[in-house]
Amino acid sequence: MAATKTVANRGLYFRRRLTNMIFIILSVSAAIFGLIWLAFILENLLVNGVSALGPHLFTESTPPPGEKGGLANAIVGSLIMTSGAVIIGTPIGIFAGTYLAEYARYGRLSFVVRFVNDILLSAPSIVLGLFIYELAVRPMQHFSAIAGTLALSVIVIPVVVRTTENMLLLVPNSLREAASALGAPQSAVIQTVTWKAAQAGMITGVLLAVARISGETAPLLFTALGNTTMSTDITGPMASLPAVIFQFALSPYEDWHDLAWAGALLVTATVLTLSIIARLLEKKQRN
Amino acid sequence: MTDISLTEPAALNVRAATARKVGVGDARFRLIAFLAAVTVLLIFAGVIVALIGGALPAIRAFGLGFITTEAWRPAREIFGALGPIYGTLITSAIAIVVAVPVGIGIAIFLTEICPRFLRRPIGIAIELLAGVPSIIYGIWGLFVFAPWFQSWVQEPVIAATAGIPVLGTLFGDPAYGIGIFTAGLILSIMILPFISAVTRDVLEAVPSVLKEASYGLGSTQWEVIWKVAIPYARTGIVGGGMLALGRALGETMAVTFVIGNAHRIAPSLFAPGTSISAAIANEFTEATTPLYTSSLIALGLILFVITFIVLTCAQLMLRSMEKSAGK
Numbered sequence: 001m002a003a004t005k006t007v008a009n010r011g012l013y014f015r016r017r018l019t020n021m022i023f024i025i026l027s028v029s030a031a032i033f034g035l036i037w038l039a040f041i042l043e044n045l046l047v048n049g050v051s052a053l054g055p056h057l058f059t060e061s062t063p064p065p066g067e068k069g070g071l072a073n074a075i076v077g078s079l080i081m082t083s084g085a086v087i088i089g090t091p092i093g094i095f096a097g098t099y100l101a102e103y104a105r106y107g108r109l110s111f112v113v114r115f116v117n118d119i120l121l122s123a124p125s126i127v128l129g130l131f132i133y134e135l136a137v138r139p140m141q142h143f144s145a146i147a148g149t150l151a152l153s154v155i156v157i158p159v160v161v162r163t164t165e166n167m168l169l170l171v172p173n174s175l176r177e178a179a180s181a182l183g184a185p186q187s188a189v190i191q192t193v194t195w196k197a198a199q200a201g202m203i204t205g206v207l208l209a210v211a212r213i214s215g216e217t218a219p220l221l222f223t224a225l226g227n228t229t230m231s232t233d234i235t236g237p238m239a240s241l242p243a244v245i246f247q248f249a250l251s252p253y254e255d256w257h258d259l260a261w262a263g264a265l266l267v268t269a270t271v272l273t274l275s276i277i278a279r280l281l282e283k284k285q286r287n
Numbered sequence: 288m289t290d291i292s293l294t295e296p297a298a299l300n301v302r303a304a305t306a307r308k309v310g311v312g313d314a315r316f317r318l319i320a321f322l323a324a325v326t327v328l329l330i331f332a333g334v335i336v337a338l339i340g341g342a343l344p345a346i347r348a349f350g351l352g353f354i355t356t357e358a359w360r361p362a363r364e365i366f367g368a369l370g371p372i373y374g375t376l377i378t379s380a381i382a383i384v385v386a387v388p389v390g391i392g393i394a395i396f397l398t399e400i401c402p403r404f405l406r407r408p409i410g411i412a413i414e415l416l417a418g419v420p421s422i423i424y425g426i427w428g429l430f431v432f433a434p435w436f437q438s439w440v441q442e443p444v445i446a447a448t449a450g451i452p453v454l455g456t457l458f459g460d461p462a463y464g465i466g467i468f469t470a471g472l473i474l475s476i477m478i479l480p481f482i483s484a485v486t487r488d489v490l491e492a493v494p495s496v497l498k499e500a501s502y503g504l505g506s507t508q509w510e511v512i513w514k515v516a517i518p519y520a521r522t523g524i525v526g527g528g529m530l531a532l533g534r535a536l537g538e539t540m541a542v543t544f545v546i547g548n549a550h551r552i553a554p555s556l557f558a559p560g561t562s563i564s565a566a567i568a569n570e571f572t573e574a575t576t577p578l579y580t581s582s583l584i585a586l587g588l589i590l591f592v593i594t595f596i597v598l599t600c601a602q603l604m605l606r607s608m609e610k611s612a613g614k
Contacts, residue, residue, distance in 0.1 A: 020507035028400060030392025034483070035409070037476050038416050044431050045423060095323030103320055113324045116331045119598050122530060123591065124537025126564045127334065130587040133571075134337035154330055161327060185309050187316030208418075215420020218539035218564065222571045242422050242540075249426045249544065257430070264426050268419060275418045279411070 049265025052258040061230050062244055065253040071263055073230040077238040078214065081145055081224060085152030085213055090206055093160025100161070101168035102190050121158040128154045129219025137223060145238035148224025155216060156209040163205025167198040167285060201285035204278045211274040215267050217242035241267055338591055341584035348578060353585060359550035366582035368589060370550040374467060374562035375590065378542060379535040381471025382478055387528055390482030395512055398490040410487065417480035425544035428473035433545055436472070437464030441557055459555035463547065468556040470546040477541045478531040485527030489520040489608070522608040529601035537594050539564035563590040
């Protein structure tokens with residue numbers, strides 16, 4: 001009796017050990033499989049992008065097929081529209097985040113704003129582009145950098161709102177109470193105490209928003225459209241790096257493909273640098 | 288040092304004026320914050336109004352038949368959304384089916400199995416990859432993945448499944464490299480870092496007391512993961528998966544490059560197709576007639592409704608997860 005029980009237990013134990021081993025191996029191979037693909041993408045991007053790099057990228061505009069050229073007009077266009085979107089989106093985002101965290105933390109309106117903001121945060125960017133098309137392009141009857149900037153700022157706002165609120169919530173209440181006890185009105189408490197305390201975190205939010213829009217392509221296609229020459233006129237169509245990558249990659253020309261890879265590498269390098277700085281700042285904030 | 292006399296009228300006036308000034312500034316600041324919060328609501332309302340307004344001509348012309356019609360013939364002004372809707376749903380389904388198990392595998396590896404000194408670097412790398420713009424995945428898919436997939440996977444699979452009833456149709460000709468299946472795989476690679484990062488975060492939130500108790504009872508490592516950690520984190524994992532699904536449904540650039548842009552529903556998954564976002568991105572600036580533009584905006588409206596439902600479910604699940612975690 002005792003002997004058969006031990007044997008049964010040993011069988012069970014063996015089965016459990018076997019299952020354990022199989023699933024651990026499966027999980028490790030899933031991880032290796034996934035990580036290999038991601039490493040593969042970065043490697044291809046580096047190899048193809050670096051070989052197309054050169055000073056001409058920053059000095060010459062996008063060429064017609066078969067000629068030499070760079071990405072200068074696209075880089076300038078991206079810089080103009082990105083900074084415009086940050087200038088419009090950051091104040092709105094910071095004030096809205098401040099309202100949620102400081103004025104109406106548990107209010108009904110805040111609940112709705114929070115919910116809607118989270119939806120906008122992950123809503124398809126192409127749909128937000130359609131919204132700006134109806135709002136700006138159709139009334140003006142032509143594509144413009146203004147419309148592109150607006151489309152990007154609609155993407156900036158939710159990112160900044162979310163991080164601002166989260167970072168303000170990390171500020172201890174005792175700081176606010178101390179400032180209020182000294183007689184500071186609430187607006188002064190916010191401007192001189194809570195914003196100061198949450199500064200690094202709030203800058204993180206803006207950096208993340210810039211990282212997000214610097215690779216954003218879909219909403220620019222039918223708002224800012226594109227431009228083959230250098231243009232700083234914000235009422236007209238303007239080139240942008242992602243839109244040029246899109247157009248050139250889908251073309252049949254070999255030179256254009258090289259420029260597309262170079263642009264992709266530039267965009268990725270920008271995004272990764274911004275994300276790394278943002279991470280460092282956020283770490284500083286949380287300590 | 289001057290004494291401030293409370294009874295002196297002039298001083299009282301100054302005090303009152305100062306208090307008023309501060310009060311006005313305070314109220315103004317609050318009003319600005321309030322208006323900014325309302326702006327977020329206005330943007331959301333604006334998106335809905337603009338989409339419905341823009342889609343009206345198409346809705347008037349085709350009615351509900353828009354959703355159930357496959358034909359898309361711009362030259363004859365006949366537009367139906369079934370092809371793009373099918374493409375969006377199928378590519379997202381492929382992406383989720385591939386990325387969720389692998390993503391959970393990566394998360395389990397990172398939280399339970401990986402040697403401690405590798406955890407942080409791999410974790411950070413995955414988080415950074417989650418922020419890489421989708422156009423990068425698209426261009427890689429077009430130039431590197433599609434040709435490789437065509438000669439190393441599609442052709443052998445087509446040859447192997449030819450003649451088998453269901454599989455033969457599902458994985459039938461043609462092997463172009465680009466198509467619905469390729470788009471789904473590129474999407475899955477794109478959402479993989481996101482799913483891994485979210486799942487890792489919720490798995491890390493599982494209290495170690497629970498796991499230690501289970502180990503103490505003699506559980507194997509897998510039993511602890513499968514019967515303690517994952518059930519505890521289930522809501523968070525499903526919520527994260529839904530967020531990823533929302534991303535996949537609305538993703539434009541990773542899909543547009545490799546889906547082939549054909550408005551039809553082919554029996555083979557390898558065949559070219561289109562998705563809602565790809566159709567809008569490819570055709571919007573070429574739309575010549577008002578009805579064409581309006582039909583594309585109607586597609587956008589459908590996409591917005593689908594993602595809204597998915598994202599709302601994701602929000603509700605993540606909220607309930609936070610609540611039960613005592614936040």
